[in-house]
Amino acid sequence: MSGVATETLIVGGGLSGLYAALLLARRGRRARVIERAPRLGGLAGAEEFRGIPCDLGSHRLHPAALDRPLFREIHAQTPFLQRPRRGVLLLGDRRVPYPPNALALARAIGLPASLSTAAGFLARAGRRRAFVGWDADRAVTSGDQGFERFVRDRVGDRAYHAFYRPYAEKVWGLDADELSQTIAKKRVSTTRPWALIASAAGRAARWIAGDDEPGDDGPSGSFVYPERGAASIIGWLEAELARAGVPIERSRAFEPGDRDRGPVLFAGDLRDLVPTKLEHRGLYLVYIALPVERVGAAETYYSPDARHWFGRVAEIQNYSPALRTPGETILCVEIPEGAWGPRRDFGQGELLAALLAQLTWAGIVPRGLKPIEVRQRFVPSVYPLYRRGWMAEWRATMARVATMGNIVPIGRQALFLHVNLDHCADIAEAAVDHVLAGLHPAAWIEKAENFLEIRVRD
Numbered sequence: 203m204s205g206v207a208t209e210t211l212i213v214g215g216g217l218s219g220l221y222a223a224l225l226l227a228r229r230g231r232r233a234r235v236i237e238r239a240p241r242l243g244g245l246a247g248a249e250e251f252r253g254i255p256c257d258l259g260s261h262r263l264h265p266a267a268l269d270r271p272l273f274r275e276i277h278a279q280t281p282f283l284q285r286p287r288r289g290v291l292l293l294g295d296r297r298v299p300y301p302p303n304a305l306a307l308a309r310a311i312g313l314p315a316s317l318s319t320a321a322g323f324l325a326r327a328g329r330r331r332a333f334v335g336w337d338a339d340r341a342v343t344s345g346d347q348g349f350e351r352f353v354r355d356r357v358g359d360r361a362y363h364a365f366y367r368p369y370a371e372k373v374w375g376l377d378a379d380e381l382s383q384t385i386a387k388k389r390v391s392t393t394r395p396w397a398l399i400a401s402a403a404g405r406a407a408r409w410i411a412g413d414d415e416p417g418d419d420g421p422s423g424s425f426v427y428p429e430r431g432a433a434s435i436i437g438w439l440e441a442e443l444a445r446a447g448v449p450i451e452r453s454r455a456f457e458p459g460d461r462d463r464g465p466v467l468f469a470g471d472l473r474d475l476v477p478t479k480l481e482h483r484g485l486y487l488v489y490i491a492l493p494v495e496r497v498g499a500a501e502t503y504y505s506p507d508a509r510h511w512f513g514r515v516a517e518i519q520n521y522s523p524a525l526r527t528p529g530e531t532i533l534c535v536e537i538p539e540g541a542w543g544p545r546r547d548f549g550q551g552e553l554l555a556a557l558l559a560q561l562t563w564a565g566i567v568p569r570g571l572k573p574i575e576v577r578q579r580f581v582p583s584v585y586p587l588y589r590r591g592w593m594a595e596w597r598a599t600m601a602r603v604a605t606m607g608n609i610v611p612i613g614r615q616a617l618f619l620h621v622n623l624d625h626c627a628d629i630a631e632a633a634v635d636h637v638l639a640g641l642h643p644a645a646w647i648e649k650a651e652n653f654l655e656i657r658v659r660d
C-alpha cells in the first residue's frame with residue numbers, strides 16, 4: 203500500500219476525513235476527498251441561522267485538546283477562546299451547576315435523600331468497591347451486565363431512577379434494560395459519582411454542624427471554543443487542503459468501484475460499506491431566535507426530566523460573544539430522536555407551542571416571549587446505539603470490512619464511536635501513520651477495538 207504515486211481516497215468531509223487528508227498531503231502522499239453532502243463538516247458543521255453559524259448542537263473543546271497538534275496549530279493562528287463553564291442541570295424545579303458540584307447536588311436532591319444515598323454506599327463494602335472501580339473499570343469490551351444493573355450497583359436506586367434512567371431512556375427511546383453498560387462506561391461515568399456523593403455527604407454533614415456555607419460554588423471549570431463556532435475548524439482544514447492542492451468533491455457518495463484503485467480511509471457511514479445491524483439515533487435541533495438581548499448566563503442547560511422533550515439547550519452567544527446579533531438571542535434546543543423517529547416537526551404548530559411551554563416551565567424562556575424565527579434541522583446518526591450485546595455485532599461488522607482488503611475505517615461513524623473532536627483527530631493521525639508505514643488495513647481493524655475504550659467528555 204505504500205508508494206508516493208498511489209492516491210489515497212478519503213471518504214467523508216468531517217473532521218476525521220479532512221484532517222487525515224491534510225496529514226497525508228503534508229507527508230507527500232496524493233489524496234482526494236469525497237463528501238456525500240453538499241457542504242463539508244459532518245457533525246462539526248454549522249446551520250447558518252439569522253447570519254450566525256450555529257453549531258449542530260452544543261460543542262465545546264476540552265482544554266486538553268490544545269495539547270493535540272491540530273488544535274495547537276489552529277490556536278497559534280487564531281486563538282481559541284477560554285470560556286468559563288456555566289452549565290445548568292435542571293433537576294425537578296432545582297438548578298444545579300453542571301458538571302455538578304457536590305453541595306449543589308446534595309441540595310437539589312434534598313439533604314435527607316443525599317445523606318441516605320451516601321450512607322447506603324458507604325455501608326456496603328461491595329458497592330463501595332464497585333464505585334471506586336467505576337473510573338478504573340473502563341473496558342467496554344469485557345462482559346456486559348447491562349446499563350441498569352451497572353449503574354444501580356454503583357449509584358443506588360434513588361440516583362438511578364432520579365437521573366440516570368430517565369436521561370438514558372430519553373436519548374435512546376428504549377427501556378434502560380435494553381441498553382448496554384457501555385453507555386454508562388463511556389458517558390455517565392464522567393460525573394465520577396462516588397467522589398461526588400462522598401464529598402456531598404461530607405459537606406452536608408459540615409453544613410448541618412454549621413461549619414460550612416451552602417453557597418454557590420460558581421462555574422465548574424472552563425472550556426475552549428473557536429470564536430466563530432465549531433465549523434470554523436472545518437473552514438481552517440478546508441483552506442489548508444486547498445493550499446496543499448487536495449481535491450475535494452462534494453455531493454459525491456462512496457461507490458463500490460471507488461475502492462479498486464488504492465487505499466481508502468473511510469470516515470463515512472459504516473452502513474454504506476458493509477451490511478450491519480449496528481444502528482444510531484439522531485438528534486432534532488430546533489433553533490429559536492428570541493427578541494431579547496440574552497435569556498441567562500448559562501451556555502448550556504441539561505435536562506434528564508422526562509417531562510421535557512429536550513436533553514440540552516444552548517444559548518449560542520454564551521459560547522462566543524462573536525455569535526450574537528444585538529437585540530436578539532438564539533437558543534439551540536436538542537431533542538433526542540429517542541422514540542420519536544426522524545420525521546417530527548417541532549419547528550411549528552402544536553409541537554412548537556408545547557416545546558416553548560416546556561422551555562418556559564424550565565425557566566429558560568421568559569414567560570410570554572414570542573420567537574422571531576424558528577428553524578428545525580434533523581441530524582441523523584449522532585449517537586451510536588449501544589444495545590446489550592452490541593460488541594459481537596461490532597466485531598462481525600469489522601471482520602466484513604477487513605475482508606474488503608484496502609479499507610481503513612476512521613472517525614465516529616465508521617468505527618461506531620461516541621467520541622470528541624480531539625479523539626477523531628488522534629484516530630486520523632494514527633490511521634495515517636498506519637497507512638504510511640505500509641501496514642495492512644486488517645491490522646488496523648484489529649487495533650481499532652482499542653478506540654472503543656475512549657470515553658466522551660461533556
Ligand SMILES: Cc1cc2nc3c(=O)[nH]c(=O)nc-3n(C[C@H](O)[C@H](O)[C@H](O)COP(=O)(O)OP(=O)(O)OC[C@H]3O[C@@H](n4cnc5c(N)ncnc54)[C@H](O)[C@@H]3O)c2cc1C
Binds near residue numbers: 213217239258469
Ligand atoms: C450534538 C453534538 C455535540 C457534540 N459535542 C462535542 C463537544 O462538545 N466536543 C467535542 O470535541 N466533540 C463534540 N461532538 C463530537 C464531534 O462533533 C464529532 O465526534 C466529530 O465531528 C465527528 O467527526 P467525523 O469526521 O468522525 O464524523 P462526521 O462528522 O459524522 O463526518 C462524516 C462525514 O462523512 C460523510 N459521509 C458519510 N457517508 C458517506 C459516504 N458513503 N460517502 C461520502 N461521504 C459520506 C458525512 O456526510 C459526513 O460529512 C458533538 C457531536 C454532536 C452531534
